[in-house]
Amino acid sequence: MADASNGNGHEHGPVRYAAADGVAVLTIANPPVNALGAALRAGLAGAVTQAGADPSVEAVVVAAEGKVFIAGADISEFGKPPVPPVLPDLLEQIEAMEIPVVAAIGGTALGGGLELALACHARVAKSGAKLGLPEVKLGLIPGAGGTQRLPRLIGAAAALKLMIDGEPVTAGGTAPSGLTDAVCEGDPLEQAIAMARSLAQSGLRRSRDADAQGAREEFEETAAALLKRNAGHPSVAACVEAVRATFDLPFAEGQAKERAAFLSLVEDTRSKALRYVFFAERRAVRPVGAAADAQPRSIDRAAIIGGGTMGGGIAMCFANAGIPVTIIETGQDGLDRGLQRIAKNYDISVKRGSLSEDARDARLKLIHGSLDMESTGEADIVIEAVFEDMALKKDIFGRLGQLTKAGTILATNTSYLDVNEIANASGRPEDVLGLHFFSPANVMRLLEVVRGEATDPAVLATAMKLGSVLGKLPVMVGVCHGFVGNRMLAVRNAQAEQLLLEGALPQNVDRALTAFGFRMGPFATSDMAGLDIGWRMRQATGQSAPVADTLCEMGRFGQKAAKGFYRYEEGDRTPHADEDVSQLIERISADRGVSRRSFDDREIVQRLVYPMINEGAKILEEGIANSASDIDVIWLNGYGWPAWRGGPMYLADQVGLQEIARYLEDLADELGLESLRPSALLRQLAAEGRGFSSD
Ligand code: T1G
Numbered sequence: 113m114a115d116a117s118n119g120n121g122h123e124h125g126p127v128r129y130a131a132a133d134g135v136a137v138l139t140i141a142n143p144p145v146n147a148l149g150a151a152l153r154a155g156l157a158g159a160v161t162q163a164g165a166d167p168s169v170e171a172v173v174v175a176a177e178g179k180v181f182i183a184g185a186d187i188s189e190f191g192k193p194p195v196p197p198v199l200p201d202l203l204e205q206i207e208a209m210e211i212p213v214v215a216a217i218g219g220t221a222l223g224g225g226l227e228l229a230l231a232c233h234a235r236v237a238k239s240g241a242k243l244g245l246p247e248v249k250l251g252l253i254p255g256a257g258g259t260q261r262l263p264r265l266i267g268a269a270a271a272l273k274l275m276i277d278g279e280p281v282t283a284g285g286t287a288p289s290g291l292t293d294a295v296c297e298g299d300p301l302e303q304a305i306a307m308a309r310s311l312a313q314s315g316l317r318r319s320r321d322a323d324a325q326g327a328r329e330e331f332e333e334t335a336a337a338l339l340k341r342n343a344g345h346p347s348v349a350a351c352v353e354a355v356r357a358t359f360d361l362p363f364a365e366g367q368a369k370e371r372a373a374f375l376s377l378v379e380d381t382r383s384k385a386l387r388y389v390f391f392a393e394r395r396a397v398r399p400v401g402a403a404a405d406a407q408p409r410s411i412d413r414a415a416i417i418g419g420g421t422m423g424g425g426i427a428m429c430f431a432n433a434g435i436p437v438t439i440i441e442t443g444q445d446g447l448d449r450g451l452q453r454i455a456k457n458y459d460i461s462v463k464r465g466s467l468s469e470d471a472r473d474a475r476l477k478l479i480h481g482s483l484d485m486e487s488t489g490e491a492d493i494v495i496e497a498v499f500e501d502m503a504l505k506k507d508i509f510g511r512l513g514q515l516t517k518a519g520t521i522l523a524t525n526t527s528y529l530d531v532n533e534i535a536n537a538s539g540r541p542e543d544v545l546g547l548h549f550f551s552p553a554n555v556m557r558l559l560e561v562v563r564g565e566a567t568d569p570a571v572l573a574t575a576m577k578l579g580s581v582l583g584k585l586p587v588m589v590g591v592c593h594g595f596v597g598n599r600m601l602a603v604r605n606a607q608a609e610q611l612l613l614e615g616a617l618p619q620n621v622d623r624a625l626t627a628f629g630f631r632m633g634p635f636a637t638s639d640m641a642g643l644d645i646g647w648r649m650r651q652a653t654g655q656s657a658p659v660a661d662t663l664c665e666m667g668r669f670g671q672k673a674a675k676g677f678y679r680y681e682e683g684d685r686t687p688h689a690d691e692d693v694s695q696l697i698e699r700i701s702a703d704r705g706v707s708r709r710s711f712d713d714r715e716i717v718q719r720l721v722y723p724m725i726n727e728g729a730k731i732l733e734e735g736i737a738n739s740a741s742d743i744d745v746i747w748l749n750g751y752g753w754p755a756w757r758g759g760p761m762y763l764a765d766q767v768g769l770q771e772i773a774r775y776l777e778d779l780a781d782e783l784g785l786e787s788l789r790p791s792a793l794l795r796q797l798a799a800e801g802r803g804f805s806s807d
Contacts (some may be wrong), residue, residue, distance in 0.1 A: 122162060125155030129162060134312070135305050136163040140176040145183035148224045150195035157197045157205060164209055171308035172209065174232060175216040177300050181241065184223025187250065189389055190378050197258040199224050203231035212311035216304035217241050217292070222280065227254055232315040234293040236485060243291060244280030248347040250390065251383030251756060255374030257320075259354035259573040260366045260485035264322040266290040268331040272355045276338045276348055276385060320363040328359055329664040346380055381766070385758035388805075389748060390760070392741035396587045399576045400738050402569035406576040409570060411518060415440060415491035417508055419450025419481070422525055423497035425553030427453055429582040431475040432554070438487055447481045455477060457554065462728070488516050493578070495547055497525040500649070505529065506537035513538035521571050523547040528594040528649070531564045536577040545575055549584075550750045558750035560595050561582040567774035585749050590736035593653075596728075597746045599736075600760070603727045604720045605646070608634040609657045610783070611719060612697050615708035618677040619689045624716035629754025634720070636687045637717050639670035643677075659698050663693070717780070722772050725764045729794040732804070740804035750754040765803030771797040 122129040126142035138159045143150045156174075163172045176182060185199055195207070206213050206228070215229035217237040223243050229235045229243075237243065245254045245262070248733050253259060254275060262271040263269025266288040274281065274288070281287040284295035296303045335352045335756045342348040350373040354462060398404070410668045416423045419439040430437040435595055441447035455476060462465035496508050504522060512522050524534050535544035559579045563572050572588065579586025589595045594602055608621050622633025631665075638646065638660070647664040650656060665667075665675060670676030671685055677791045678687035701708050711719070728743045737743050743757020764772055773790040780788040787804035790798070797803065 117261055119141060122159075122422065124158035124162070125151045127152065127155035127159045127308040129159045131163070131169050134168060134170040135308055136166065136169045136172045137301070138163070138172060138174045138306070140174070140182065141178075143178060145180040145220075145523050146176050146178060146225070147186040147223065148199055148228070149186035149189060149306065153195075153197050153199060153202050159204055160202075160205055160209065160213070161401065164211065171211055171305075172213040172306050173216050174213060174228070174306070175260060176204075176218065179219045180225075181215075181217045181219045181221040182225025182228060183220065184225050184246075185256070187390060190387060191384065199227070200367065203256050207231040207233075207320060209233075210393075210474055212308050212316040214304045214311065216300045217283065218300055219241070219276045220280070222246055223254065223258075224256050227256040227258040227261070230319055231257060233311060233318060234304075234307050235291070235371055236288075236294045236296065236299050236300040236307055236683040237292045239282075239284035239295050239297050241283040242280035243283060243287055243380045244278070245275045246278045246280070248276060248345070248351065249278045250346055250388065251380055251386045253347050253354060253374055255371060257367055257370070259351065259370045260358055261319040262291075263355050263358040264319045268328075268355050269334040270356055272331065272334055272351060275351050275355070278336070295795075306473060308651035319567060329357070331355070343702070345470075346377060346382060350374075350377060350725065374731065382756035383754050385762060388741075388758050388762055389744070389755050392745050393585060393749075395739070396742050396745040397576065397585060398578060399573050402565075403572035404571035408574040409492065411492045411521075411578050411581075413491050413573065414438070414647070415488045416497055417485075417488075417494065417512075418497040418499075420497065420499075421449055421453070422551060422553055423495075424450045424454045424457075425551065425555075426458050426495055426497055426525065426549055427479050428457065428475070428554035429549075429584070431478040434478065435581075436478045436480070438482050438491070440485060440487060442483065444483065447483060451479070451481050473653040483667050485511055488520075488656070489513060491516065491520055493521040493523060493574075495523045495525055495615045497549075500526060500529060502529055502533065502543065505534050509534050509538040509544065512680065513540050521545070521574060523575070525549055528598050530593075530683075531591045532566070533563050534565040535566060535656050535723045542568040543571060545571055546591070546595070547575060547579075547588075548597075556750065557583070557585040558746060559586045559591045560587045560597065560750075562589055562591060562595055562745065564591060574781065585740050585745065587746055588738060589742075589746075590734070592734065593734050594730075596731055596737050596743055597750045598746070599731065600724045600727045600743075601751060604724045605634055605638070606657070607720050607723050609659055611711060611716065613701050613704060613706050614711075615701070616711045616716065617689070617694055617697065619687075620711065620718075622687075622718055624711075626718065627713055628717050630758055631752050636674035639678055639687060641683070642670050642672055644669045658704075659697055662700065668693075718775060721760060721786055722775050723761065723779075725746045725760050725772060726776055726791055726794055729791040730752065733791060734791045761804045765805050769794055769798035770801075 127804045128139040130137050140146050163169045187213055214231045214234045215232040217229055220242040221229055222618050226243050245258050249256050270288045283292055296305055338348060354370040354373055357369050414435055414437040415426050416439045419441045426438050439450055458472040462469055462472050494512055522538055524546050527548055531546040535541035538544050541564055543568045545564055548560035548562060550556035550558050561575045576586045611621055618635035622636050625633040632673045643660055643664050667673055668675045671680055674680045679690040731737045740761035747753040747759050749754055753759055771796055776788055
């Protein structure tokens with residue numbers, strides 16, 4: 113390897129320069145992910161200039177420290193005044209070099225990181241290195257030549273698919289041929305140096321000089337299919353136009369077209385929201401307060417109390433992470449059903465091709481069953497996932513407090529009950545917290561980590577780390593009825609039900625919310641989950657929802673009863689408006705003397721979302737959530753809030769809190785509901801002309 117000690121070493125900011133035996137090695141060291149911020153771009157420009165000016169240097173290799181080669185442009189710089197050298201100019205400088213520049217890709221290369229490698233004259237990658245252009249996930253397109261160079265290396269159709277999919281491919285695995293020039297096991301540096309030397313003799317080639325690869329009609333067919341599947345996505349159309357230019361325009365003109373589209377998308381509100389979400393999700397998983405300084409405990413064995421849908425899904429999360437787990441049930445039939453459901457779920461994944469048979473078998477070997485609570489004795493964490501009955505949960509935690517070893521974490525998966533009351537029943541509340549998984553637990557990323565008033569910070573730190581180990585998105589929340597997500601959902605559903613009484617029908621409300629960007633509206637969602645769940649909760653808490661309660665009394669529990677708010681054909685989950693329900697709703701309105709009126713989509717969205725935002729403000733006031741962005745992350749990952757709208761609290765800042773406060777005052781007056789009045793925090797921020805976001 114080139115040695116800086118020979119006097120040819122030099123530091124260019126986060127780039128180490130070391131020339132030896134005719135090859136200059138530029139090593140990027142810009143933790144945590146070598147993002148191409150201004151300092152790194154300047155460092156690379158300086159190092160490349162030094163190499164080009166040194167007559168003893170006949171070739172260059174660009175390498176990087178860490179598990180990530182380059183994570184891409186620095187996303188935090190978007191929307192700010194550009195600082196030269198901008199990335200396209202830097203890449204043009206690299207590509208224009210008269211001596212060969214070879215990329216030694218030892219780890220993940222994404223976005224501008226892969227574009228830098230494409231501008232090099234060759235690419236040597238470590239086997240398994242992830243290579244991708246994920247810009248569409250940020251509502252962007254590659255903005256540093258990727259739409260022009262990649263098609264010239266792997267073909268226009270393949271390039272377009274890779275960009276629109278946004279997922280990385282792996283070197284030596286799923287990467288299309290032409291993306292790399294060589295793949296090696298281990299560190300690619302030595303092979304990259306050898307390739308650089310070889311190119312110095314044989315002459316270099318630039319991807320920009322190649323013709324567009326692949327048949328035009330194949331590209332156009334691919335483009336048409338992708339445009340149809342992603343109708344309305346701003347990045348997709350721009351990507352197609354930019355890649356199409358590789359057939360019709362010289363490189364420079366195509367790159368100019370790409371750059372114009374990229375700069376326009378950077379200013380698009382949808383991209384701004386997606387970039388907000390990128391950072392919000394990374395902030396959310398970091399423990400805060402005393403938990404941030406606490407040492408997490410190790411979790412080598414787990415136990416789940418309850419082998420139902422939730423318990424089985426949670427057990428799968430542990431097995432998927434390679435952690436042995438025991439499911440404890442009260443009867444053999446229940447245990448067998450639970451284990452069979454898990455095996456079936458894995459078989460479905462194998463059939464879909466998303467899981468190998470070996471992986472399935474390995475995971476099943478990690479999942480054990482028991483009828484004896486004593487078998488929790490060896491577990492480092494026990495998660496209770498029985499149905500929502502406080503007396504039962506308290507009995508279980510009383511026994512777990514006796515049966516488990518000191519330091520074992522005891523967690524309840526309750527979705528709304530008082531975690532403090534459950535914790536106190538254990539006799540060791542400091543080891544107890546809530547781990548609110550979302551159904552299906554083996555699929556949904558969100559995990560609300562519910563801190564009890566006595567929960568030890570080390571227990572919280574362990575839970576946050578475990579959440580990430582299980583591939584979840586753990587967000588710390590406090591104890592209240594429904595924590596964060598379900599508490600706001602209850603407010604939204606109450607308004608949805610109220611709208612039915614005032615004149616809307618389920619299909620009107622659901623259509624407004626799906627047009628807003630939700631995959632499903634509140635009524636179709638209730639039918640899918642089962643109306644009886646909410647009915648039981650309302651009966652337990654003395655609440656009522658006239659329409660939903662009446663439907664339950666009629667046995668219309670939703671999809672499982674082939675009718676709820678909608679009716680369903682045999683074996684088909686498509687909701688169909690039901691005239692019987694419309695007449696029932698109109699009757700209930702009449703019985704209450706409510707004169708019905710129509711509502712447009714805009715008013716329906718305001719009616720459902722603004723009270724949710726107000727509840728989010730109360731959640732912040734009470735310290736139940738640590739930040740407004742945590743509330744957004746919960747709604748994005750647990751309730752299907754459209755990511756390109758940022759989240760309810762992000763939306764509030766876009767709408768303006770003054771308008772929301774004014775709307776809520778009017779609504780509270782109209783409905784005579786004091787609970788709808790703007791919260792103190794919302795009123796204060798509105799008066800100060802501020803928003804929820806601290807940024
Ligand atoms: N810019 C700025 N900060 C970034 C970053 C980026 N591209 N990527 C990661 N970070 C921060 C992140 O916020 C976190 O900060 C820390 O690094 C670790 O991240 C011109 C326009 C590379 C797979 O979209 O996918 O290039 O919380 O927790 O789990 O055409 O980071 O520590 O303060 O995610 O090991 C395209 C985004 C940009 C890739 C590593 N690139 N990054 O995952 O770490 S647009 C991306 C990732 C672009 C060009 C276009 C992942 C990772 P903090 P992390 P990780």
